[in-house]
Amino acid sequence: MADGRSASSVSGESLLFLTDEQLRQGIEAMFFAYRGFTADPDRILDDMAYGRAHHRAIHFINRAPGTTVNNLLAILGVTKQSLNRVLRTLISDGLVESRVGRNDKRERHLHLTEAGRALEQTLSDAQRTRMRAAFRTAGPEAVAGFRTVLEAMMDQEMRASYIRLKETGA
Template sequence: MSDRGTGQTPVSGETLLFLTDDQLRRGIEAMFFAYRGFTADPDRILQEYSYGRAHHRAVHFIKRSPGTTVNNLLNILGVTKQSLNRVLRALIEDGLVESRVGKQDRRERHLYLTEAGQELEKELSEAQRGRMRAAYRDAGPEAVAGFRQVLEQIMDPEMRRHFQTFKEGS
């Protein structure tokens, strides 16, 4: 059945259930190349600081949840404690992150971005928001909603729960 006036077959969720291996491979490759583009601008900025993507993720999630604990950040990032400690040590030494002792539990360390950390996070996120904004605008609202649904379904259930704790606009 063709769409009125366009001569094209409409794409529905039902027809997408029968993707070929080649179509799935193309989707996987698109994700790889999109991720490469999505990280290219921040990577250039991070290089000036001799930082990597782990630093970027830490700064991003500390900004999203000021006062988050080291353990919470470990869960979100899915990295080893040793790896996160290296990243946090550099960010703290460089004056981008502040670690405060917990008020209820003195064993906890709560993480906050300093003013300089907030400036770096803003620079990194503005680069990515610009790319996302242009892509979303060009793709249109239905594609944006579908893209988000696909991404959420790719996530492991635990990561989806973390993702859903970061509500729109917060």
């Protein structure tokens, strides 16, 4: 642009003038989208008497096999008591295996069992199908914008964890 501003900064500035009604509609769209995003996994989990906390644990253990309990606590942002309840169930049901650390015997490293990987695959397939369809409908520019919005909504600490996970896989 002639004044030195990029087209993206101009379009970003125009977003600062959203009305309360437009913001309300965005909030409601987020609520309904999240409901749709979690609906398929929720049905699968409900049959097993599991909830979303189980799903999140399974997802991130799969994402970073061998992750420690402390790392999982940091990623999920839940209490140790809450995570322990979830892990006890997943371990007793044969979906997660807890191994003693090689260097530090106090650490517990978490791995999905074959059954855990199969469940994670089923849950993720349902969500990937929904995301793939939505992304195809929206197009590449919308997908990039969506990611930008999601990252901008994250707290600074959460964004740092997300970026670290994205870069390292752990």
